[in-house]
Amino acid sequence: MSRNKRKSWQPIPYDPDFNGPLKNRSCTDIICLLLFLIFIGCWAGIAIYAFTSGDPYTLLVPRDSAGSRCGLDHNVKDKPYLFFFDLTKCFGPTVPFTGCPTTQVCVKECPSEYFYFPNQEEEFRKLICSYDVTPTDKIEAKDAVEKKKCAEWYLKSQPLLNRCLYNIGDRKSLKGDIGRKKGDEISEMKRHLNTFAMWTSLFVQNTIGYFTESEEAHQIGQNVVDDLINSWWKILIGVAIAVATCIIYIVIMRWLAALMVWLSLVGVLALLIAAVYFTTRKYIELKNDPILDDTDDKNVFESYATKKDTWLVLLIISSIALAIVLLILIFLRKRILLAIALVKEGSKAVSSVTSVLFFPLFPWIFQLAVIAFTICVALYLATTGEPQYKIRGMANSTCPCSEQGYKDGMICEPEKFAQDCMTDQYNLCSNVTCKFIAMNNPVLYPYLQAFNLLAFLWGSFFVSALGQMILASVFATWYWTFRKSNLPFFAVLDATCRVLRYHIGTLAFGSLIITICRLIRIMLEYVDQKLKKYDNEITRAILCCCKCFFWCLEKFLKFINRNAYIMCAIHGKNFCASAKDAFLLLMRNIVRVFVLDKVTDFLFFLGKLVITMGVGALSYLFFATDLTGIDNSGLNYNVVPVIVIMIITYIIASVFFSVYSMAVDTLFLCFLEDCERNDGSSEKPYYMSRNLMKIFDKKNKKQ
Structure with a gap:
C-alpha cells in the first residue's frame, strides 16, 4: 500500500513507445456513456410528450386585468388584442414576476392615432375604457378618466404577439405631429414621445426607478438610450x-x-x-x-x-x-x-x-441550441394538462345564472357558461366571467421540469467540456510532434473525431460532477429565498457558508476537470485515472x-x-x-x-x-x-x- 503510494508521487517514467496523443485507444467511461445516452433518450421522450401534449399559445395569449384571454374566452371573443392603459409601467425589472401594474383590456383593434383626453374632450368617444364603462358625455368621461377606468392617453400602436405596442417606426411622423399642435398638448406629446422613444428606453427608466426616484437618474437613462439609438452605426x-x-x-x-x-x-x-x-x-x-x-x-x-x-x-x-x-x-x-x-x-x-x-463559435452554437431546446421543453411542459376555469364576479352581481347553481369560485366550462349566461341576460352578467386560472398540470409535471433543468445543466457543461478536450487534443498533438512540419493538416477535425469516438463517456462523467455541484448550489439559493422571510441570522450564516463552500468546490472541480480532459486527450485514460495523473503531476x-x-x-x-x-x-x-x-x-x-x-x-x-x-x-x-x-x-x-x-x-x- 505504502509502496504504491510512493510510486504515485514519483516522476513519470520514460516510455520509448510514447510520442504524443495515442492513436490506438479504447472507449473510456462506458458506463457513464450509457447513462448519458439513456438520460438524453429520456430527455427526448419528455420533449416528445411535451410537444404533443402542450400548447404554448395557452400561456402566450394575452389576458386582461380580469383574467380573460383575448380572442378566446366568451366575453372577449371578438377582441383579440390587449391594450395597456399605461404601457410605461410594463418595462420594470420586476414585471416578469409581478405582472404589469396597469389596467389591461382586450380591444378589437389597436389605436391608429395619438389621443390625449384633456385636449380632445370633444372626442371622448375615442376613449378606451374598462368593459363596464361607456361614457355618454364629457362629464362621465372625465369622471371615468379620473377613476382610472379609461386611459387618459395613448399612442399609435401595432399588435406584437397580440399586444398593442408603440410603433417605433412612427417616431419621426409623431415628431412632425408635434409641430402642428399647440398649447399644453405639445408638452404632453413630447413627454409621451420621450417616454416611448424605444421599449429599451422604458426598461432602462423603470429599472432605474426601481432603485431610485431621482428625476436626474431617469433623464440620464433616457439620454443614454437615445445616444445608443443614434450611434448604432458607430458601435458596429x-x-x-x-x-x-x-x-x-x-x-x-x-x-x-x-x-x-x-x-x-x-x-x-x-x-x-x-x-x-x-x-x-x-x-x-x-x-x-x-x-x-x-x-x-x-x-x-x-x-x-x-x-x-x-x-x-x-x-x-x-x-x-x-x-x-x-x-x-x-x-x-x-x-x-x-x-x-x-x-x-x-x-x-x-x-x-x-x-x-474560430473553433469556439461551434460550442457556442451548441450552447445556444441547448438553451433554446430547454426553454421550448419547459414552455410546452407548462401547458400540458387541461386549462382550469373558475367563476369570478358572481358575488356582487345580479346575474340570473346564480339560480342555475353558478357560484363565485366555482369551476366552470367556458362554452357551457356562455350558453347558460351570455344570452338574454348579457347586460346583467357582463361583469361575471368564467376566468382562466391556470393549467391543471399532471402529477408528474414538477418532476419533469426538474429533469429538464438537470438536463440543461448537464448538457451545457458537456458542450463546454467537449470544446475543452478537442482544443487540448489539438495542442497536445502539436507539442508532442517532434518535427512540427509533420503536424496533421486537419488537426482540429482529427481531434474532434477522436474525442467523439472514444471519450464521450469521460466528458459525460466530468460534466455530471459539475452538474451535481451546480444543482446543489441552486437548491441552496432556493432554500435561502424561502427562509428570508424568517430573518434568522444563524440560518443566514449557515447558508452563506454552504454557498461559499460549494462555490469554491465548483471552481476546484472545474480546475481538476480541465486538467483531466487534457490528460485524457493525451493518454486516452478514463476520467478518474486522468484526473489522478493530472492532479499528481500538478502537485x-x-x-x-x-x-x-x-x-x-x-x-x-x-x-x-x-x-x-x-x-x-x-x-x-x-x-x-x-x-x-x-x-x-x-x-x-x-x-x-x-x-x-x-x-x-x-x-x-x-x-x-x-x-x-x-x-x-x-x-x-x-x-x-x-x-x-x-x-x-x-x-x-x-x-x-x-x-x-x-x-x-x-x-x-x-x-
Whole structure:
C-alpha cells in the first residue's frame, strides 16, 4: 500500500513507445456513456410528450386585468388584442414576476392615432375604457378618466404577439405631429414621445426607478438610450475594428509574443503612472480651488469630473493597481519569463492551427441550441394538462345564472357558461366571467421540469467540456510532434473525431460532477429565498457558508476537470485515472503551477486590457471629438458609444484569448510531463522548444 503510494508521487517514467496523443485507444467511461445516452433518450421522450401534449399559445395569449384571454374566452371573443392603459409601467425589472401594474383590456383593434383626453374632450368617444364603462358625455368621461377606468392617453400602436405596442417606426411622423399642435398638448406629446422613444428606453427608466426616484437618474437613462439609438452605426464600426485589432494582435504574437507581452506590461505601467499623476493633480487643483466644484450648469459626466471626491477615488484605485502590478513585476519576474515563454509556445501552436481561433463559435452554437431546446421543453411542459376555469364576479352581481347553481369560485366550462349566461341576460352578467386560472398540470409535471433543468445543466457543461478536450487534443498533438512540419493538416477535425469516438463517456462523467455541484448550489439559493422571510441570522450564516463552500468546490472541480480532459486527450485514460495523473503531476510542481497559472492569467488580462484601451482610444478620437470631422453633435454624452465599444471589445478579446488560455494550460502539462519523461539524451530528447530549454537550463545532447 505504502509502496504504491510512493510510486504515485514519483516522476513519470520514460516510455520509448510514447510520442504524443495515442492513436490506438479504447472507449473510456462506458458506463457513464450509457447513462448519458439513456438520460438524453429520456430527455427526448419528455420533449416528445411535451410537444404533443402542450400548447404554448395557452400561456402566450394575452389576458386582461380580469383574467380573460383575448380572442378566446366568451366575453372577449371578438377582441383579440390587449391594450395597456399605461404601457410605461410594463418595462420594470420586476414585471416578469409581478405582472404589469396597469389596467389591461382586450380591444378589437389597436389605436391608429395619438389621443390625449384633456385636449380632445370633444372626442371622448375615442376613449378606451374598462368593459363596464361607456361614457355618454364629457362629464362621465372625465369622471371615468379620473377613476382610472379609461386611459387618459395613448399612442399609435401595432399588435406584437397580440399586444398593442408603440410603433417605433412612427417616431419621426409623431415628431412632425408635434409641430402642428399647440398649447399644453405639445408638452404632453413630447413627454409621451420621450417616454416611448424605444421599449429599451422604458426598461432602462423603470429599472432605474426601481432603485431610485431621482428625476436626474431617469433623464440620464433616457439620454443614454437615445445616444445608443443614434450611434448604432458607430458601435458596429467599433466592433469591426475590435475584431480586426484582435486578429492583428494575435498575428503579431506569432513572431513577437515576448515583445507584445512586455509592451503590454510597460504600457499598463505607463497608463497607471499617468493616471496616478493626473488624478493627483486634479484632486489638488479642485481641493485648492473650490469654485471649480460648481456643477449647476453641467451634465452628469461634467459634474462628476468637477468633484474632488471623484478624483480622490480614482487616485486610490489607480495607486492600488499600480502597486499590485509593481509587486508582481518585482517578485515574480522569473515566473513572468516562464509565463511569457509558454505564451510564446501557445502563440506558435495557435498560429500553426489557425482554425482553432474560430473553433469556439461551434460550442457556442451548441450552447445556444441547448438553451433554446430547454426553454421550448419547459414552455410546452407548462401547458400540458387541461386549462382550469373558475367563476369570478358572481358575488356582487345580479346575474340570473346564480339560480342555475353558478357560484363565485366555482369551476366552470367556458362554452357551457356562455350558453347558460351570455344570452338574454348579457347586460346583467357582463361583469361575471368564467376566468382562466391556470393549467391543471399532471402529477408528474414538477418532476419533469426538474429533469429538464438537470438536463440543461448537464448538457451545457458537456458542450463546454467537449470544446475543452478537442482544443487540448489539438495542442497536445502539436507539442508532442517532434518535427512540427509533420503536424496533421486537419488537426482540429482529427481531434474532434477522436474525442467523439472514444471519450464521450469521460466528458459525460466530468460534466455530471459539475452538474451535481451546480444543482446543489441552486437548491441552496432556493432554500435561502424561502427562509428570508424568517430573518434568522444563524440560518443566514449557515447558508452563506454552504454557498461559499460549494462555490469554491465548483471552481476546484472545474480546475481538476480541465486538467483531466487534457490528460485524457493525451493518454486516452478514463476520467478518474486522468484526473489522478493530472492532479499528481500538478502537485509535484505545486509552486510552479500556482504562480504560473495566476501570472499567465494576469498576462492575458493585460493583453485584453491593452486591446480594449487601444480600441477605446481610437473610438474616442473618432466618435467623441471633432478632430475627424464626424458629426457628434446629436449625442447627449459623447462617451456612451465609446464605453459600449470598449465593453464589446473586451468580450471579443476574451473569446480569442480563451483559446490561448487552453493552449497554455495544455502545453504546460505537456511541458511538466516532458521534464519527467525525458532527460535530453539522444535516447530521451526533450520535446520542448529551445526557448523553454534555455529558460530551464536544459538542452538536448547531440548524438
